[in-house]
Amino acid sequence: MGWELIVVMVVPLVVGLASWWTPAKLSRVLSLASGLLSFVLALTLIPARSATALSGWLRVDALSVVFMVTVAFLYMTTAVFAAGDLRPGGDKRYLRRFFAGFNLFAWAMLMATAVNGFALLWVAIEITTIISALLVAIEGTDTATEAAWKYVVIASMGLGIALFGTIVLYEAGTVVFGSSYEPFYSELLRAAGRFSPELVRLSFVLAVLGFGTKMGLVPLHTWLPDAHSEAPTAVSALLSGALLAVSFYAILRFYQVSIRTLGPAFPRDILLGFGLASLVLSSLSLANQRDLKRLFAYSSIEHMGVLAVGMSFSTRIAVVGVLLHVLAHAAAKSTAFFGAGSVTNTFGTKDMRRIRGGTAALPWSGPMLLLAVLGLSAMPPFGLFRSEFLIVSGGLTDPKDAVAAVLLVLGSAATLGLSWFASQTMLTPAGRRPPSGTGVRGSSEELAPAEACPALPGSPPARSSAWIVAAMATGLGALALLGVHPPGVLSGLLERAARELGALR
Amino acid sequence: MLRLATLWTAGVPAVAPAFSPGPSRYSSVTEAITLVVLLTEFAMLRAGLSRSQVRLYAFQSFAVSVLAVFVAANNGIGELYAVAILAFVLKVVVVPAILTRLLRDAYVGLVASHRLRVATMVLIAIVVSVLAFIVIKQLPIRSPSLPTATMGIACAVILVSFLLVILRSDVVSQAVGTFSLGNGIDVANFIIAAGLPLILGVVLLFDLLVAAVVFGLLIRAHHGRARTLSTETLEQLRG
Numbered sequence: 001m002g003w004e005l006i007v008v009m010v011v012p013l014v015v016g017l018a019s020w021w022t023p024a025k026l027s028r029v030l031s032l033a034s035g036l037l038s039f040v041l042a043l044t045l046i047p048a049r050s051a052t053a054l055s056g057w058l059r060v061d062a063l064s065v066v067f068m069v070t071v072a073f074l075y076m077t078t079a080v081f082a083a084g085d086l087r088p089g090g091d092k093r094y095l096r097r098f099f100a101g102f103n104l105f106a107w108a109m110l111m112a113t114a115v116n117g118f119a120l121l122w123v124a125i126e127i128t129t130i131i132s133a134l135l136v137a138i139e140g141t142d143t144a145t146e147a148a149w150k151y152v153v154i155a156s157m158g159l160g161i162a163l164f165g166t167i168v169l170y171e172a173g174t175v176v177f178g179s180s181y182e183p184f185y186s187e188l189l190r191a192a193g194r195f196s197p198e199l200v201r202l203s204f205v206l207a208v209l210g211f212g213t214k215m216g217l218v219p220l221h222t223w224l225p226d227a228h229s230e231a232p233t234a235v236s237a238l239l240s241g242a243l244l245a246v247s248f249y250a251i252l253r254f255y256q257v258s259i260r261t262l263g264p265a266f267p268r269d270i271l272l273g274f275g276l277a278s279l280v281l282s283s284l285s286l287a288n289q290r291d292l293k294r295l296f297a298y299s300s301i302e303h304m305g306v307l308a309v310g311m312s313f314s315t316r317i318a319v320v321g322v323l324l325h326v327l328a329h330a331a332a333k334s335t336a337f338f339g340a341g342s343v344t345n346t347f348g349t350k351d352m353r354r355i356r357g358g359t360a361a362l363p364w365s366g367p368m369l370l371l372a373v374l375g376l377s378a379m380p381p382f383g384l385f386r387s388e389f390l391i392v393s394g395g396l397t398d399p400k401d402a403v404a405a406v407l408l409v410l411g412s413a414a415t416l417g418l419s420w421f422a423s424q425t426m427l428t429p430a431g432r433r434p435p436s437g438t439g440v441r442g443s444s445e446e447l448a449p450a451e452a453c454p455a456l457p458g459s460p461p462a463r464s465s466a467w468i469v470a471a472m473a474t475g476l477g478a479l480a481l482l483g484v485h486p487p488g489v490l491s492g493l494l495e496r497a498a499r500e501l502g503a504l505r
Numbered sequence: 506m507l508r509l510a511t512l513w514t515a516g517v518p519a520v521a522p523a524f525s526p527g528p529s530r531y532s533s534v535t536e537a538i539t540l541v542v543l544l545t546e547f548a549m550l551r552a553g554l555s556r557s558q559v560r561l562y563a564f565q566s567f568a569v570s571v572l573a574v575f576v577a578a579n580n581g582i583g584e585l586y587a588v589a590i591l592a593f594v595l596k597v598v599v600v601p602a603i604l605t606r607l608l609r610d611a612y613v614g615l616v617a618s619h620r621l622r623v624a625t626m627v628l629i630a631i632v633v634s635v636l637a638f639i640v641i642k643q644l645p646i647r648s649p650s651l652p653t654a655t656m657g658i659a660c661a662v663i664l665v666s667f668l669l670v671i672l673r674s675d676v677v678s679q680a681v682g683t684f685s686l687g688n689g690i691d692v693a694n695f696i697i698a699a700g701l702p703l704i705l706g707v708v709l710l711f712d713l714l715v716a717a718v719v720f721g722l723l724i725r726a727h728h729g730r731a732r733t734l735s736t737e738t739l740e741q742l743r744g
Contacts, residue, residue, distance in 0.1 A: 123708050130712075130719050137723060145726050146739040152723060153679050156716065157670060160686040163709075164663065164693060171646060171697040179699065196645050226742040 002053035004041040005060065005114050008068070011037055012075070012110060016103030020096060027099035028083050034103060035076035038110060042072035046493050052116075056184060059116035062496035063256075066323050067249040068113040070330045073478065074242045075106040077471045081338045082234045084467025085345070094138065098232065101135045105238060112246045118166045118183045121250055122159070125214065128243055129155045136231040136239075147223075147230035154223040155214055162210025162250070169203035169257065172196050185253060192260035200261040207254035208270055214247035216301045217308060218278040225285075228297035229350065233341030236293060240300045240337060241330035248307055248326065252501060255311065259502045268312040272404060275308030279411035286417050291350045292340045292425065296333065299376055299418055302411065303329045303384075309408050310391035313401050316495075318394020319503035321387045323494045328383030328482045332375040335475030339369025342468055343425070352421060357430035366426050368472040373422040375479045378412050383482030388412055531579055532654075538572045539658040539692055541565075546665040546685055547630055551623045555677040555734060559604045562681045562688075566596030569688050576695050585699060588706040592691070595710050600684065600717040607721035608677065608728075618675035618735060626672050633668060634661035646697055656696050662689030675734045676727055680720040687713055 015034040019027040045051055045065045052059045060068060082102065086095060108131055112124035129152065137148030170183055172195040177187070192200070213220040228236045251271075258267045282302035289295040303325070310322035340350070342365040347355045359366035375382035388408070395405030481487070486494075545565040552558050573589035576582065619626065638657035646656055666689055669682035724734070731738045 120708075123712055126712050126716070130715050133719055133723070137726060140726070142730055142738075143741050145723065145730060146742055149676065149723050149727060149736070149739055150742075152719065153670060153683060156683045157667065157686065160663070160666075160683070160690060163690050167690065167694050167698050174698075198643075198645050202644065230742070 002051050002058070004044055005051055005053040005058045008038050008041050008072070008110055009058065009107070009114060012103050012107035016100050016107055019099035019103055024086075024090070024092060024095035024099065027095070028086075031079040031099055031103055032076075032083060035072070035079035035106070038106070039069075039072040039076040042069045045069075046489055049496070056116055056182075057120070058114050059185070060114055061185075061500055062493055063252065063500045064113045064249070065493060066326065066497050067245055068110060070245050070327055071106065071109045071113060071242045073327075074238055074330050074334050075110070077334055077338075077474050078102070078106075078234045078237050080467055080474065081237070081334075081341070081471035084465035084469075084471070085233060085341055097138055098135070098234075101131055101138065102234060102238075105131045105135060105235070106242075109238075109242050109246050113249060116184050116186075118169060118185075118188070118253065121253060122163055122166050125162075125211070125246065125250060126156075126159050128246065129159060129214070132227075132231075132235065132239060132243065135235045136227045138232060138235075139230070141230070143226075144230045147226035151223040151227040154220075158210045158213025158220060160210070161206050161213070165203045165206030165210055165254070168199055168206060169254070172199040172203065172261075185256070188257055189260060192257045195257070195261045197262055200258055201266060204254050204258040204262075204267055205270060208251055208274065211247045211250040211254075212274060215244050215251065216247075216278070216304050217274040218281045218301065218305070221278070221281075221301050224301060225294045225297040228300065229291050229293040233293075233337055233344070236296075236340075237334040237337040240296065241334045244300060244304055245326050245330060248304065252311070256501060259314075264314045264502070268314050271308045272312035275305045275310075275312060276404065276407060278302065278305030278308065279408065283411050283415060286415060286421075289421070290352055292343060292352050292355070292422075293337070293350050295352070295418060295421060296336050296340060296376075299336075299415060300329075300333060302415055303333070303376075305411065306388065306391065306408060309404055310394070311501075312404065313391065313395040313398070314503055315394040315397050315505055316498050316503040317397070318391050319498040319501050320494045321390025321394060323497050324383065324390065324482060324486070325387035327490075328375075328387050328479060331475045331478040331482065332372055332382065332384055335372035335472050335479065336369060336376055338468060338472045338475065339365050339372055342366075343369065352425045355425045356428050358426035360429065364469045365472055368469070368476055370422060370426055371476055372472070372479070373419050375476070375483075377416050377419045379419075381483045382479045383486075384479075386483045386486075535572065535575060536655055536658070538568055538575065539655045539662075541568045542572070542688060542692060543634070543658050543662050543665070546662050546669070546689075547627060549669055549678070549681060549685060550626050550630060550665070550672070551619075552678075555608055555675070556605075558677050558681045559601050559608070562684055563597050563601040565685055565688050566592065566600075569691050570597060572692065573695060576699055580699065582699055584706070585695075588710070591707060591710050595714050596684075596688075599714060603717050603721050604677075604680070604724075607725050618673045618678060620672045620674055626668065629672075630665045630668050633664045637661040637664050656693060659689050659693040659696060662692060674736045676724045676736060677734055679736065680717075680724060683720070684713070684717065 011034050015030045018030065045060055050059060050061045086098060105128060108124055108127040112121055115121055115124055133148050133152040136151055137144050173181065173183060173188055176191040176194050216224040228239055231239060255267050278301050282298045282305060285298045289298060307322050307325055310318050342362050343355060343358055344350050346361050349355065375384055378384045378388045392405045392409055395401040542565055545561055549558060549561050552561055570589050570593040573585055573592060577585035577589060637660035641657040641660050663686055666682050666686040670679045673679065728734055
């Protein structure tokens with residue numbers, strides 16, 4: 001086994017490069033095929049304990065497969081969404097750039113989950129930054145350029161710190177391996193007990209600061225709401241559901257080494273601090289948002305906080321919950337962004353004060369957006385309810401984690417506001433002011449769909465299409481499946497990954 | 506575990522023996538070169554022209570390439586020569602050329618981009634550098650290739666590059682600050698991980714090249730729309 005890894009590494013890259021020259025119609029088909037193939041191949045890796053290719057430079061274990069499945073699923077559903085959102089016939093230059101960047105972005109994220117070693121992991125994540133910065137700026141507006149600039153500067157500085165952390169970890173390994181060695185995961189993990197605790201402690205802090213910047217942990221999150229709100233919808237979905245998860249994956253790789261050298265106390269304290277800060281700030285910020293996509297961006301920060309707090313509990317049940325949360329968040333957030341894209345295309349604005357009657361204008365994607373928002377608020381029967389339930393249960397097993405577990409519940413409860421705001425936008429009939437005292441204030445400039453204008457450059461106004469509905473239905477279906485009855489093979493994968501993360505109790 | 510370590514070390518090319526205190530000339534030269542890298546970073550803090558920023562970055566990169574050659578020669582790390590040559594070509598020639606070309610129509614003064622007075626900025630940078638020395642001294646780093654004291658200088662370069670990005674409100678300084686952060690990390694790399702496999706060193710450098718192109722494109726897009734290199738206009742998105 002291992003050829004799957006090579007195919008997953010080659011096909012999106014080739015499709016990305018080819019999209020620069022091929023017509024938009026063909027790029028669309030190739031992207032769909034590449035997304036589907038990547039997802040199917042990622043699924044075939046689930047039962048395997050590990051797979052290796054290219055003399056060990058590519059290697060996946062249960063932990064990497066969880067994240068590879070997440071990225072591949074989003075690659076597939078986003079390609080379906082883009083097929084409906086960006087129709088051939090629009091601005092050819094825009095479509096060429098979009099499909100090339102989109103596939104290369106997915107390729108870089110898949111590569112991050114497949115490479116074997118800390119240095120290559122850093123390289124892959126740096127490539128994701130470079131490509132996604134261009135995608136954020138692709139619409140060429142003032143605000144898109146501003147968001148892309150902030151993103152590339154802040155993320156590059158963060159990744160500079162992460163590279164420093166990687167070098168410090170390399171230095172820690174020289175005690176065992178000598179001056180020159182390949183920093184492969186499995187070898188470093190086997191020898192981690194003999195590393196210098198001071199160096200591993202420093203490398204973990206640097207990794208959390210560096211990759212935490214890309215993950216959107218507070219206070220390193222400032223680029224995130226801007227980039228997520230200004231990027232094209234398909235890119236916002238990938239940024240939120242996949243890129244943040246991949247950055248979290250990088251932190252988990254350092255976490256694996258750290259707990260073997262230092263024990264669980266130090267890594268969990270660091271993650272708990274960042275996680276709680278993210279939960280609190282995002283919950284407070286959600287109430288002030290007027291931009292639909294920014295609302296979802298802050299929701300992403302909240303969910304990254306949940307992941308960090310969940311890992312700090314470090315019990316088996318909590319870690320399984322964290323990994324399930326990664327999958328469920330990807331499904332829910334991508335669906336929510338797809339719905340937001342439909343709303344934006346239909347109403348020509350992202351300002352929630354100006355949008356009314358969403359479900360009437362979008363009879364399919366409108367209700368599905370509402371369901372996705374309920375899912376994001378961790379309502380049953382969706383996957384995020386199950387995952388947060390597992391995380392809180394894991395936290396409550398240890399009395400000293402109980403306070404954090406309660407805070408996590410309160411933080412999640414605060415995000416019910418997300419459902420309230422979105423419901424106002426979607427359910428309030430056009431022309432009617434919402435009740436006073438709600439987060440969404442009425443506006444004399446409210447827009448009904450008839451006043452809508454196209455939002456994407458050179459693209460006909462795609463209010464909603466079968467492609468968009470299919471992408472959202474797939475995301476919702478996955479979210480419901482993860483909540484109601486996760487497949488046994490997937491549960492087994494999550495258990496194995498939790499064991500790899502040292503969660504045995 | 507010991508067997509694993511033996512297998513690994515047996516399979517890698519021989520690297521020079523651990524750094525020894527003498528001869529002091531080697532220590533002095535390497536410390537002098539890293540100090541030049543740090544002083545160049547300080548110069549970037551006060552540079553008033555975008556052209557000067559790019560030239561200072563090229564000079565700093567040149568100093569880093571010389572350091573790499575010096576470390577390679579003194580410690581017999583053949584692979585480091587290749588990294589040094591590539592670093593010279595990309596960081597001293599190609600990246601500055603790309604930035605210069607993209608900024609051809611935008612050569613304007615950046616004096617107004619200092620968020621604080623120059624003297625205040627330099628004082629902050631000095632305090633930050635001293636802090637870097639104090640913190641690094643506490644770490645058990647045993648360099649096989651360079652005097653461990655240079656690690657403090659490398660960290661100071663990294664921290665001052667952060668200041669450059671924070672305290673200058675123009676896109677050229679912020680881009681150059683990001684690239685010079687890479688130079689600081691390179692120095693740290695030579696000190697504690699000089700044996701990092703060649704392929705990774707090459708990948709990291711090409712990564713920088715692509716990043717430079719992306720930064721350049723965004724700078725051009727910003728200048729094309731706002732007719733300024735200042736980041737003061739990039740403040741529409743808030744909350």
